[in-house]
Amino acid sequence: MRLSRATLSRVAPAARPLALPRLTGVVHLGIGAFHRAHQAVYTERAMAATGDDRWGICGVSQRSTDVADRLRPQDCLYGVRAGDEVRVVGSVREVLVPGDDLAARLAAPQTAVVTLTVTEKAYRRDTMPWSGPGAVPGAVPGRPVPGAAPGRPVPGVVGRLVAGLRARAAADAGPLTVVSCDNLPDNGATLARLVAELCEPPLLRWVEENVTFPATMVDRIVPATTPADLDDVAARLGVTDLGAVVTEPFTQWVIEDRFAGDRPAWERAGALLVDDVRPYERMKLRLLNGSHSAIAYLSGAAYVSEAVADPAFAAFLRRLMDDDLTPTLGGLDGFDLPAYKESLLARFANPGLRHRVAQIAADGSQKLPQRLLDPARDRLAAGREPRWIALAVAGWMRHVTTCRELDDPLAARLRGDETASFSSTAAATVRRLLAVEEIFGADLRDDRVFRDLVTDCLERLAADDLPTVLHALDAD
Ligand code: CS2
Numbered sequence: 001m002r003l004s005r006a007t008l009s010r011v012a013p014a015a016r017p018l019a020l021p022r023l024t025g026v027v028h029l030g031i032g033a034f035h036r037a038h039q040a041v042y043t044e045r046a047m048a049a050t051g052d053d054r055w056g057i058c059g060v061s062q063r064s065t066d067v068a069d070r071l072r073p074q075d076c077l078y079g080v081r082a083g084d085e086v087r088v089v090g091s092v093r094e095v096l097v098p099g100d101d102l103a104a105r106l107a108a109p110q111t112a113v114v115t116l117t118v119t120e121k122a123y124r125r126d127t128m129p130w131s132g133p134g135a136v137p138g139a140v141p142g143r144p145v146p147g148a149a150p151g152r153p154v155p156g157v158v159g160r161l162v163a164g165l166r167a168r169a170a171a172d173a174g175p176l177t178v179v180s181c182d183n184l185p186d187n188g189a190t191l192a193r194l195v196a197e198l199c200e201p202p203l204l205r206w207v208e209e210n211v212t213f214p215a216t217m218v219d220r221i222v223p224a225t226t227p228a229d230l231d232d233v234a235a236r237l238g239v240t241d242l243g244a245v246v247t248e249p250f251t252q253w254v255i256e257d258r259f260a261g262d263r264p265a266w267e268r269a270g271a272l273l274v275d276d277v278r279p280y281e282r283m284k285l286r287l288l289n290g291s292h293s294a295i296a297y298l299s300g301a302a303y304v305s306e307a308v309a310d311p312a313f314a315a316f317l318r319r320l321m322d323d324d325l326t327p328t329l330g331g332l333d334g335f336d337l338p339a340y341k342e343s344l345l346a347r348f349a350n351p352g353l354r355h356r357v358a359q360i361a362a363d364g365s366q367k368l369p370q371r372l373l374d375p376a377r378d379r380l381a382a383g384r385e386p387r388w389i390a391l392a393v394a395g396w397m398r399h400v401t402t403c404r405e406l407d408d409p410l411a412a413r414l415r416g417d418e419t420a421s422f423s424s425t426a427a428a429t430v431r432r433l434l435a436v437e438e439i440f441g442a443d444l445r446d447d448r449v450f451r452d453l454v455t456d457c458l459e460r461l462a463a464d465d466l467p468t469v470l471h472a473l474d475a476d
Pocket of ligand 1: 218221288289292293359360367
């Protein structure tokens with residue numbers, strides 16, 4: 001028996017949805033496991049706390065029909081298991097797939113908020129219509145893209161969003177708040193800039209007057225769902241659920257309080273609305289995501305929990321956080337950073353979460369800059385040697401040059417001629433990869449101290465096993 005509104009009565013009362021909305025007020029771009037375990041849960045809780053049932057979610061898949069195929073037969077209901085608790089979430093009302101009329105949803109007057117979890121690479125400037133391999137002839141920023149039409153928007157998430165904004169402006173459907181929930185610094189302003197580049201002047205004026213792009217920090221560890229997870233959730237719910245997600249109990253959402261119009265009462269669901277998200281965002285991107293990337297490229301474990309179960313590796317993560325990352329954080333007066341760091345290690349150690357390091361290792365070119373390279377810059381500017389960051393970056397370089405299949409939008413360039421071996425010297429590899437300016441910028445490419453640190457670490461990783469390398473670096 002499949003989960004649906006009709007079969008909800010078979011689910012234990014405590015596991016039934018907290019709210020079943022009547023209207024759709026939110027459009028979410030990128031309805032993957034993360035959204036279903038994060039914003040969708042906050043939105044449902046907000047509706048339950050206030051009784052305001054206008055905030056159903058229209059989820060949008062960017063590329064495949066997989067989520068729609070799973071959720072549509074279930075009336076878009078799905079279970080979230082966090083620790084030992086499973087509950088069916090009721091906030092999603094429909095799922096759109098590529099080709100569906102997203103612009104009409106964005107132009108609907110009852111849509112007041114758009115949220116996005118579309119991963120770092122959707123924000124790449126070099127995929128805009130006037131640059132990169134997919135460039136459209138004659139395309140320039142600030143002019144309609146040649147060939148683009150309401151039914152045929154510019155490809156990419158930002159292109160589809162702009163087509164929706166154009167439809168909304170034409171329909172005079174009122175203000176809209178667009179909330180980027182991706183792990184990027186200044187995610188709101190970054191998205192606003194990309195949107196502006198795709199808008200012709202009259203549309204840009206309308207956007208400036210009617211649309212805001214608050215910044216947010218989102219946090220919840222959500223591994224990709226496995227068949228075993230689906231079996232487990234089905235056993236707990238008593239019905240089959242092909243849309244289930246398994247996550248951790250911890251969840252956090254900090255949102256810049258800059259809304260253009262109405263919104264769900266997310267603060268009633270535990271979200272923090274603040275004037276300035278940056279201190280939180282920096283702390284999370286550097287300490288949590290930075291540590292995650294270090295685990296992905298150095299530990300050699302298959303799962304995050306296995307990596308941190310090794311005391312020597314956990315000690316390395318502490319040094320990375322304490323010596324190289326924490327000194328780059330500010331504006332967190334009164335916040336208990338030592339406790340936050342310990343809580344991160346405890347979350348990573350959670351044996352109930354089967355979080356594959358391969359999931360984190362993907363798209364390194366899009367993740368390293370904000371997680372590890374910006375803090376490296378800060379340390380270098382302070383005259384310090386960020387050796388633990390350098391070790392993680394060397395681990396990434398080893399990964400890039402030796403892993404069997406590199407899952408990264410810059411894969412072709414990163415691989416270069418060095419296929420699957422340390423055929424060249426560490427120094428040559430470091431020099432070649434540091435020259436990829438989209439990742440390292442000209443400043444880190446030309447920074448002798450940084451280059452020497454990374455080269456030293458890569459040489460050590462090639463010569464010795466990780467415990468030996470960690471021990472030697474610690475003793476230096
Ligand atoms: C992870 C994040 O895959 C990754 O790169 O670092 O998805 C991480 O699990 C989340 O940001 C946690 O909030």
